[in-house]
Amino acid sequence: MNIQALSAQLLVGLINGSFYALLSLGLAVIFGMLNVINFAHGALYMMGAFCAYFLLNVFGIGYWPALIIAPIIVGLFGILMERSLLQWLTGLDHLYGLLLTFGVALILQGLFQNYFGSSGLPYAIPAELQGGVNLGFMFLPIYRGWVVIFSLVVCLLTWYLIERTQLGSYLRAATENPTLVRAFGINVPRMITLTFGFGVGLAALAGVLSAPINQVRPLMGADLIIVVFAVVVIGGMGSIMGSIITGFALGVIEGLTKYFYPEASNTVVFVFMVLVLLLKPTGLTGRAT
Amino acid sequence: MLEARQHSGGSASPLLEVAGLEAWYGESHILHGIDFQVREGEVVTLLGRNGAGKTTTLKSIMGIIGKRRGSVKFEGREIIRASSDQIARLGVAFCPEERGIFASLDVRENLMLPPQVRPGGLSLDQIFELFPNLKERLSSSQGTKLSGGEQQMLAIARILRTGARFLMLDEPTEGLAPVIIQQIGRTIARLKSEGFTILLVEQNFRFASTVADRFYIVEHGKVIDGFANADLGANMDKLHTYLGV
Numbered sequence: 363m364n365i366q367a368l369s370a371q372l373l374v375g376l377i378n379g380s381f382y383a384l385l386s387l388g389l390a391v392i393f394g395m396l397n398v399i400n401f402a403h404g405a406l407y408m409m410g411a412f413c414a415y416f417l418l419n420v421f422g423i424g425y426w427p428a429l430i431i432a433p434i435i436v437g438l439f440g441i442l443m444e445r446s447l448l449q450w451l452t453g454l455d456h457l458y459g460l461l462l463t464f465g466v467a468l469i470l471q472g473l474f475q476n477y478f479g480s481s482g483l484p485y486a487i488p489a490e491l492q493g494g495v496n497l498g499f500m501f502l503p504i505y506r507g508w509v510v511i512f513s514l515v516v517c518l519l520t521w522y523l524i525e526r527t528q529l530g531s532y533l534r535a536a537t538e539n540p541t542l543v544r545a546f547g548i549n550v551p552r553m554i555t556l557t558f559g560f561g562v563g564l565a566a567l568a569g570v571l572s573a574p575i576n577q578v579r580p581l582m583g584a585d586l587i588i589v590v591f592a593v594v595v596i597g598g599m600g601s602i603m604g605s606i607i608t609g610f611a612l613g614v615i616e617g618l619t620k621y622f623y624p625e626a627s628n629t630v631v632f633v634f635m636v637l638v639l640l641l642k643p644t645g646l647t648g649r650a651t
Numbered sequence: 652m653l654e655a656r657q658h659s660g661g662s663a664s665p666l667l668e669v670a671g672l673e674a675w676y677g678e679s680h681i682l683h684g685i686d687f688q689v690r691e692g693e694v695v696t697l698l699g700r701n702g703a704g705k706t707t708t709l710k711s712i713m714g715i716i717g718k719r720r721g722s723v724k725f726e727g728r729e730i731i732r733a734s735s736d737q738i739a740r741l742g743v744a745f746c747p748e749e750r751g752i753f754a755s756l757d758v759r760e761n762l763m764l765p766p767q768v769r770p771g772g773l774s775l776d777q778i779f780e781l782f783p784n785l786k787e788r789l790s791s792s793q794g795t796k797l798s799g800g801e802q803q804m805l806a807i808a809r810i811l812r813t814g815a816r817f818l819m820l821d822e823p824t825e826g827l828a829p830v831i832i833q834q835i836g837r838t839i840a841r842l843k844s845e846g847f848t849i850l851l852v853e854q855n856f857r858f859a860s861t862v863a864d865r866f867y868i869v870e871h872g873k874v875i876d877g878f879a880n881a882d883l884g885a886n887m888d889k890l891h892t893y894l895g896v
Contacts, residue, residue, distance in 0.1 A: 528763065534755040535764055542751045545713050546765035547739030547813070 368621050369500035375617020380513035383609025385590045388564035390605040394537045395557040398459035404583025405470040406562050409436045410569025411578045425488035432570045433563035440562025444555050474580035482577025517606040592635040598645025666691040671721035674711040681707045683872040696851040696859040699869035705852040709819045713745045714738045740768050744815035748822045750806040752794040761794040762809050769814030778808045800831035819850045868893045
């Protein structure tokens with residue numbers, strides 16, 4: 363067994379897992395509150411990366427401020443999207459939200475492709491995170507280690523916010539019975555809008571993190587989101603911890619598969635999805651709805 | 652001890668004034684012009700058969716029913732077009748028939764969920780004095796794992812924290828054991844003595860007669876009669892006809 367090659371694949375798996383976790387977490391938060399399966403999530407992730415690119419190349423604003431500014435800008439775009447489009451779908455079948463957001467994703471990706479083509483735009487790793495460390499059994503590029511740790515921290519903070527704070531108890535209660543929560547004096551429609559903005563902000567944050575690794579491309583989200591939806595199905599729609607754990611775990615499983623049986627690495631997630639759908643259709647941590 | 656609060660029993664205008672209230676669930680017209688009043692410090696009970704429109708009346712006052720018409724004045728202010736969160740912020744609290752305990756929240760979170768809308772709500776100590784069982788159950792995992800009686804107490808307790816002085820309780824005794832019903836009766840009497848104003852919906856007429864100052868009879872989405880508890884004896888025959896008991 364080649365330890366170096368194995369750990370390299372594990373690291374790639376953890377990196378992918380970080381993006382799966384951040385994106386499926388946003389999807390879970392949005393699905394819980396809005397009952398919308400946000401197919402535009404990948405396009406919003408792509409917008410986060412483009413946002414970082416523009417901040418740098420037009421305004422000279424670097425990576426660190428972009429980590430905050432890009433999620434806010436794209437989050438505001440999400441709020442606009444919720445107010446102008448999604449709010450009208452309240453109470454309708456999931457299918458409407460899915461079709462609407464799928465349409466939005468196609469429009470966004472089409473617009474970006476029209477102006478920037480399909481090839482990737484480069485985004486440099488910030489100076490502070492360049493280089494790497496030799497861990498003895500493997501060489502760890504600092505930026506990749508940073509992405510894994512930072513994503514994990516953001517995921518756990520989000521989990522804490524939702525599961526352990528008063529604001530989170532409003533969110534959980536409103537997921538269950540929005541009418542009653544509103545009758546307690548909480549402005550539920552505003553909370554729904556802000557939740558969508560937050561979930562979109564998480565996608566944009568993943569986009570910024572991804573820019574130095576994967577380049578900035580109009581279709582970068584479209585490739586990723588298919589796997590992320592499989593992750594969400596496996597983890598269980600609407601479960602916060604479920605989507606975090608499943609995200610990282612499936613990234614690692616993918617990485618291991620790349621080492622042991624590379625031919626299956628692109629399909630292993632979907633094999634898992636089929637198995638979970640057959641054995642536990644609500645997902646590994648999901649509740650029946 | 653809870654400190655007794657002053658209330659202006661003799662104020663000219665009622666605390667709640669409902670006039671010509673109509674409400675719809677989708678296409679079906681449920682309330683056809685409800686008229687009644689609740690004065691500050693009173694316990695008023697809406698009686699009526701199943702489907703008469705009692706619960707819908709409470710929900711319409713709370714702003715939960717989408718389509719409503721007519722007039723609902725709280726403290727002299729028209730709230731018929733207000734959203735339910737705005738109405739709650741004025742100091743109106745609602746305890747639904749199904750109790751509305753949240754499964755994804757533990758007991759403490761359920762208790763602490765409704766935000767304070769006015770100063771002067773009951774403290775946790777005062778709440779545990781009223782409902783000693785809740786204190787023992789505070790660390791329980793899920794709110795919905797409590798017994799029916801405990802869930803009902805939790806549902807009432809959480810709205811006492813908010814500072815709202817006008818409470819609407821929808822069938823608080825439904826499906827509960829007699830000993831629990833007695834405890835809820837004592838709680839309502841206690842809250843009344845503290846100056847809370849309570850609008851009650853009840854099927855359990857015997858229970859209502861022990862706590863209410865006045866009754867209104869609701870039938871086919873209208874208030875068809877009303878009388879004070881003192882005149883109950885004289886109205887028993889009519890009541891039997893109305894309620895079919």
